[in-house]
Each structure stands twice: as C-alpha cells, then as structure tokens.
Amino acid sequence: MERREEEKRKPMPLFATGEIVGDYEPLYRYWREAGDKAEEAVLSNRDFEELQRLVVREGVERLDELLRRLTEWFKERVDIDAAQRAVSDYYGSRVDGEIARETIARILAGWLVEAGTEWNILRLRRAWREERDEK
Numbered sequence: 001m002e003r004r005e006e007e008k009r010k011p012m013p014l015f016a017t018g019e020i021v022g023d024y025e026p027l028y029r030y031w032r033e034a035g036d037k038a039e040e041a042v043l044s045n046r047d048f049e050e051l052q053r054l055v056v057r058e059g060v061e062r063l064d065e066l067l068r069r070l071t072e073w074f075k076e077r078v079d080i081d082a083a084q085r086a087v088s089d090y091y092g093s094r095v096d097g098e099i100a101r102e103t104i105a106r107i108l109a110g111w112l113v114e115a116g117t118e119w120n121i122l123r124l125r126r127a128w129r130e131e132r133d134e135k
Helices: 002-008 025-041 045-057 063-075 080-091 097-118 127-134
Strands: none
Touching: 025 080, 025 097, 045 063, 045 097, 063 097, 080 097
C-alpha cells in the first residue's frame, strides 16, 4: 500500500505544497525545453517582493485576482516557443503558443502563492472547509 502512495505522489519544486497547482509536470517539461531560458522561470526574491506588495500594500485578498495578477507578472519571462512545445507534449496535441505561455505563467503564479504560504507572507482561508464542517 505504501508503495502505491509514493507512485501517486508527483514531484514538486521547493516550497510547493500542491494546494494551488495540482501538477507541476508542464513546468518541468518547460524547463527542459527552455534550456538557458529556464532560469528565468524560477522563483526569485523579486517575485516574493511582488507577492508581498500585492498582498500587503495593495490588499489583494481574492485568490483568483492574486493569481491573475501574478500570471501577468510571470508571462513575459516565459519563452513562448518552449512553452508551446512543453504544453503540447504534455497534453498530446498542439496548443497555441499564447495559451501555453499563460499555462506556464499560471503554474508559476500558483507556485509563488504556495511558497508564500510556506513563508507566512499570506494565509489561504478555506471557507469551503468551514462551511462543510458546520454541517
């Protein structure tokens, strides 16, 4: 039984929790495809500063809004051709370059939010759990 659980567990980057991003495989494929450009698609101090700016100074409270803003933050750092190859390979069919770039940027945004919870920059409220527990 223990072995099956290990097989199901997917690898995650440092400080990822899996709460936002269910599967990091497209990002791993992107890193392989991007070569030297892959280093632009990892979390940096500037990313954590941007997360803190959005949460603390701007007061962004909604997760969907935070992910939207962070996706835009990461988008320009994602190589469109490498993203298209990686995401198309992952899904097994050709994916538009802009959609692929957005997919990788969204994974990076989710990873940053997950890491931000690990570093106590923000805390995710789980209202749906509270509602379920009340019943």
